[in-house]
Amino acid sequence: MSLQVSDLRVHYRTLKGDVRALDGVSFDLADGEILGLVGESGCGKSTLGKALIRMDGRMRRTGGTVALDGEELPIDDDRRMNDFRFRRVSLIPQYAMSALNPTRKIRRLVAELLRSRGAAVDPAELESRMAHVGLPPAVLDRYPIELSGGMRQRMVMVISTLLDPSLLIADEVTSALDVSTQKAVARALLGFRDSGYVKSMIFITHDLALTHHIADTIMVMYAGRLAEKAPADVIVKAPRHPYTRLLLDSLPEVGVRYADRRLDGIAGSPPSLLDPPAGCRFRDRCPLAGEECGEDPPVTELAPDHHVACWKA
Amino acid sequence: MLRLDDVTKRFRIGALGGRSLTAVSDVSFEVAPGEVVSLIGESGSGKSTIGRMILGLQPITSGTITFDGRPVRQGKEFYRGVQGIFQDPFSSFNPVFKADRVFAMVKDAYFPSVPGPEWAARVEDALRDVRLNPGQVLGKYPHQLSGGQLQRLLIARALLLEIRLLVADEITSMLDASTRIEVLNLLAELKSRGLGVLYITHDLSLGTYLAERTIVLRRGSVVEMGPTGQVFGGPLHPYTRELLAAVPRLHQPWDDATPVDTCAYHLNGGTGVLAEAGSGHFVACARLSTCQ
Amino acid sequence: MTALQEVTPQEREGVRREALYFAVRNGKLLTGFGVVAVLLVLGLVGPLFTDVPPNQYGPRPMSPPSAEHWFGTTTFGQDIFAQFVHGLRSTFAVGAIGGGIAAVIGMLVGFTAGYRGGVVDEVLNMLTNVVLVIPALAVLLIVNAYLGIRSVAVQGLFIGLTQWPWAARAIRAQTFTLRSREFVDLARMSGAGTWRIITREIAPNMSSYLFMTFILLFGGSILIASSLDFIGLGPTDAVSLGLMLQNATQWSALQLGMWWWFVPPGAAITAVVGALYVANVGLDEVFNPKLREL
Numbered sequence: 009m010s011l012q013v014s015d016l017r018v019h020y021r022t023l024k025g026d027v028r029a030l031d032g033v034s035f036d037l038a039d040g041e042i043l044g045l046v047g048e049s050g051c052g053k054s055t056l057g058k059a060l061i062r063m064d065g066r067m068r069r070t071g072g073t074v075a076l077d078g079e080e081l082p083i084d085d086d087r088r089m090n091d092f093r094f095r096r097v098s099l100i101p102q103y104a105m106s107a108l109n110p111t112r113k114i115r116r117l118v119a120e121l122l123r124s125r126g127a128a129v130d131p132a133e134l135e136s137r138m139a140h141v142g143l144p145p146a147v148l149d150r151y152p153i154e155l156s157g158g159m160r161q162r163m164v165m166v167i168s169t170l171l172d173p174s175l176l177i178a179d180e181v182t183s184a185l186d187v188s189t190q191k192a193v194a195r196a197l198l199g200f201r202d203s204g205y206v207k208s209m210i211f212i213t214h215d216l217a218l219t220h221h222i223a224d225t226i227m228v229m230y231a232g233r234l235a236e237k238a239p240a241d242v243i244v245k246a247p248r249h250p251y252t253r254l255l256l257d258s259l260p261e262v263g264v265r266y267a268d269r270r271l272d273g274i275a276g277s278p279p280s281l282l283d284p285p286a287g288c289r290f291r292d293r294c295p296l297a298g299e300e301c302g303e304d305p306p307v308t309e310l311a312p313d314h315h316v317a318c319w320k321a
Numbered sequence: 322m323l324r325l326d327d328v329t330k331r332f333r334i335g336a337l338g339g340r341s342l343t344a345v346s347d348v349s350f351e352v353a354p355g356e357v358v359s360l361i362g363e364s365g366s367g368k369s370t371i372g373r374m375i376l377g378l379q380p381i382t383s384g385t386i387t388f389d390g391r392p393v394r395q396g397k398e399f400y401r402g403v404q405g406i407f408q409d410p411f412s413s414f415n416p417v418f419k420a421d422r423v424f425a426m427v428k429d430a431y432f433p434s435v436p437g438p439e440w441a442a443r444v445e446d447a448l449r450d451v452r453l454n455p456g457q458v459l460g461k462y463p464h465q466l467s468g469g470q471l472q473r474l475l476i477a478r479a480l481l482l483e484i485r486l487l488v489a490d491e492i493t494s495m496l497d498a499s500t501r502i503e504v505l506n507l508l509a510e511l512k513s514r515g516l517g518v519l520y521i522t523h524d525l526s527l528g529t530y531l532a533e534r535t536i537v538l539r540r541g542s543v544v545e546m547g548p549t550g551q552v553f554g555g556p557l558h559p560y561t562r563e564l565l566a567a568v569p570r571l572h573q574p575w576d577d578a579t580p581v582d583t584c585a586y587h588l589n590g591g592t593g594v595l596a597e598a599g600s601g602h603f604v605a606c607a608r609l610s611t612c613q
Numbered sequence: 614m615t616a617l618q619e620v621t622p623q624e625r626e627g628v629r630r631e632a633l634y635f636a637v638r639n640g641k642l643l644t645g646f647g648v649v650a651v652l653l654v655l656g657l658v659g660p661l662f663t664d665v666p667p668n669q670y671g672p673r674p675m676s677p678p679s680a681e682h683w684f685g686t687t688t689f690g691q692d693i694f695a696q697f698v699h700g701l702r703s704t705f706a707v708g709a710i711g712g713g714i715a716a717v718i719g720m721l722v723g724f725t726a727g728y729r730g731g732v733v734d735e736v737l738n739m740l741t742n743v744v745l746v747i748p749a750l751a752v753l754l755i756v757n758a759y760l761g762i763r764s765v766a767v768q769g770l771f772i773g774l775t776q777w778p779w780a781a782r783a784i785r786a787q788t789f790t791l792r793s794r795e796f797v798d799l800a801r802m803s804g805a806g807t808w809r810i811i812t813r814e815i816a817p818n819m820s821s822y823l824f825m826t827f828i829l830l831f832g833g834s835i836l837i838a839s840s841l842d843f844i845g846l847g848p849t850d851a852v853s854l855g856l857m858l859q860n861a862t863q864w865s866a867l868q869l870g871m872w873w874w875f876v877p878p879g880a881a882i883t884a885v886v887g888a889l890y891v892a893n894v895g896l897d898e899v900f901n902p903k904l905r906e907l
Contacts, residue, residue: 048497048498048499049497157364186363186364186523187363187523187524187525187564187567187568188363188563188564188567190567190569191567191569191575194569214497214498215569216498216571217568217569217570217571218569220569220571221569221574221575244571244572254499255498255499256571258498258499258501258502259498259526259571260502260505260526260527260529260530261526261570261571261572262525262526262529262553262565262568262570263529263553263554264526264529264530265529265530265531265549266505266506266509266530266531270506270509271502271506271530272502272503272506273498273499273500273501273502273503273506274499274500275503277467277469277500333731373798376798376802378798378801378802395801396804397804400802400803400804404802405798405802407795407798408795409795412794412795412796413795413796413798413799414796414799415796415800415814415817415818416818417817417818417820418817423799423803426800426803426805427803429803430803430804430805431804475799
C-alpha cells in the first residue's frame, strides 16, 4: 500500500463557521496505481489533493490520518511536511503558467529548485525525462513565457517528479489546455508511472471521460464524502451509486445529438457544507431516495474493490 | 439572417500599433433563424474574436457582417435582436450590484414606458422560461448565486428583448457537468422557437450535441464546415480528424488517428482554399483529392 | 474548484454593509477622520466667534495666551487665534480645491486612457509621464514668483494642475483591468454609452480606490501649499497656516520665545495631514479584506 487515508476530515475556517470540505474520507492507493478523483465543484476533491501536500492557512485537520509507505504524513505541520514535499509527495498545480518564475530561464529554475531541496541536477537524467514527455533540451535555455501552455505544463511535470516522489498529485492539470495538448499531457502522466518516476498518482479532474483513459481506479466524491470507488471500467460500465449514474448520463459525447437523445442534468445543487444535512448528502437530488436515506449510508464493499456509500446500491 | 463575408481581423500590437497580428482571416458563413451553428476551435483560433465582431464589440478590419442585410453596428436597435453571453458568468455581472440589475438595464434602455408591475411579470415569465425560481434569484448579489443560475439569468435577460440571434461564447465551460447539459437543453428549446444560435466552444462533444452545422476553425481560418453529422461522421480535413481523435470518450479507447503523411497541412502547416467536397460540406485542404 | 467557492456567497453578504461594519470598528479610520473633523469644524465655526479681523494690529503685542487672546498675540498685537481659525479655513480650502482639481483631472485622464486604450491611451500616457517627471515644486515656485499668487483659490488651482499625474496613472491601471470584464460588454449590449459605462459600471467598482486617491491628493495639496507659504510664495492677501509660520520665522518668534505664534499652525498642519494618512491606512484595511484586523 502506497497511500492510506483513513477517516480524513479537513475543515475550512470562515467567518460564518467551519466548512466541512472533507468529512471522513478513507481510501487506499496501491503501488503503481493511478486514482482518478472526480466530482462537481465543491465536492472536496481539490481539498483532498491540497491536504495531502500543503494545507493553506484556513484549512484545519479535525480528524483522521494519512500514511505514505507506512509512515504517517504530518499534514498539518507545514515545516515537517517540507521534508516530504518533492521527495515523497509532489504536486502539479492547475496553472503551471504561474508556477514558474518568469524572470528565470528554465535551466536555472530547475537548478535553484533542486538546490533548495539539497539535491544536484543530473543533466542527462533531466534531458532524458524531458525527452520522455516530448520536450527538446533547448527548452532549458528559454524563459517560461516562451513556452506554450502545454509545454509549460509538461515542464512542471518533469520538475515536480525529478526526485522520484512516491505520490504525485495532479490537480486539474489538463483543464486549461486544448484537447490535443490535453492528450499529450495525459499520456505523459501515464508514462511517468510506467517508467517508475512516481509510484502512484492521484489525478483530480472534473472530466470523467478523461479520467477513464488515465486512471486505474476512479473515486467519485460528493459533498465532502466518498460516493463510489471502483476500477475505472466498472465505474463507467457498471456504476452502482445513483450520483455516478446521473453524472455519466449527463455527459455529452461526440456524436450524441439533442434531436436523437436528450441528455439530462442533475437537478438541484449540492448542500452547503457549512452545516450539512444529516443522512445521505445526495438525498435531495436523488431519484431513488427513500426512508433509510435519512441515515448516513456507510461505505460498503459491494464487490472486490468496489466501494459504494448508498443504501439503494 | 446573420451573414459573414470574408471577415478579417488584424490586431495592432507594439508601440503605436507598429506591428499587426491576424486573428481571423477571410471567414464567411451564415446563421439562419432556428439554426444552431457551432464554431469550434482551440485557443488562438479566433473563435471568440468572431463572436465579438458579430456583437459589434470589436471593429472588423475588412469584410462585412450583416444582420438581416444591415451591417452590424453598436446601438439599441441592433442589440434588440442580437445578444451575446460569455464564458465567465461571474465576470458578466458587476460584482457591486445585485444580479437582477441586468433586467433593470434592459427596461431602462428598451422599455421605459412599460409599467413596473407589468415589467415584473415579464421578468418572472422569462425566469420561469429558463427554469429559475424568481424568488430564489431576484434581489441577490452575483456571488450569492451559482454559475448555472447566473448563465440562465443572462439567457432570461436576452429573452426579454425577444432576440433572434444569440452568440453563446463558451457559456458552459465553467459549469459543472450536471448543470452544463441543462443550459444546453434550454438553448435547444429556444432554437425550436426560432432563435438562431452561434455556439462557440472548444469542446467538440458539446458542439455536436446541439448544432445542425459545424465550423472548425484553426488559426483564424475555417478548415472545415458543413452539416454536423458529415463533419464529425466523415471528417475530411486532417486537423478535424486530429481534434476528434484527441477527444477522450467514455466507451472507446483513445485512437491514434494516423494522419495522411502527404497532406499539405502536415508538410507545412498550411491550409488550402475552402472548397466544396460534398453537399454543403466545405473543406480547406490543398490535397483533398489525394487524401480522399 | 474548492469547497470555499461554495461558501463565499453567504460569507460576503452585502459588500457595502460589510464595509460599513468594518469602518465603524476601525480605530485608525475613526481617529483620522475625528481629528480632521474637529479641525474642520474649528475652521468653519471659529471665525464666527472672533470679531477681530485676523490681520488687524492690536494694542497688546507679544502677549502670551490669556483669557482675552486664547492663543496670544504677534509682535504686532494681531490675535493668533483669529489668524489660526482663518488659516485653518484656507488650508482646508487649498486641500479641497487642489485635491479636487487634481482628482477630477486624474479621473478624466485615467478613465479615458484606460477605457479607450490604443492611441488615445498612448498620447495621454505620454502627457501624464511628462507632467509626472516635471519637478512640481520647482514649477510652482517659478509660476508663483512670476504671476504672484493673490488668493487661496489660485494657489489651489496651480497645485491641482501639477498633482494629478500619479492619480491618473493609478486610475488608468484599474480601469484597464475592469474594462475587459464581461459586464462592460453586457452593459454595451444593453445600449449603454461610453460615459454611462464608465460612471455606472466601472467607477462604482473602484469607489474605495477613488476615495483614497482624493484623500491622498487633499493631504498632499495642504503640504505643498504650506511649503509655498512658508518660503514666502503664498497668497498675498490671505491668512493661512503656512503664512503664519512664515511670519513667525520672519519676526524671530523662536528666538524671542514666542512659542504660541508657531506651535498652533505647525501642529495643525501636522495633525491634518497626519490624520488623513492614518485614515487612509484605515480605509485600506476596511476595503481590503486581507488587512482587516479582527
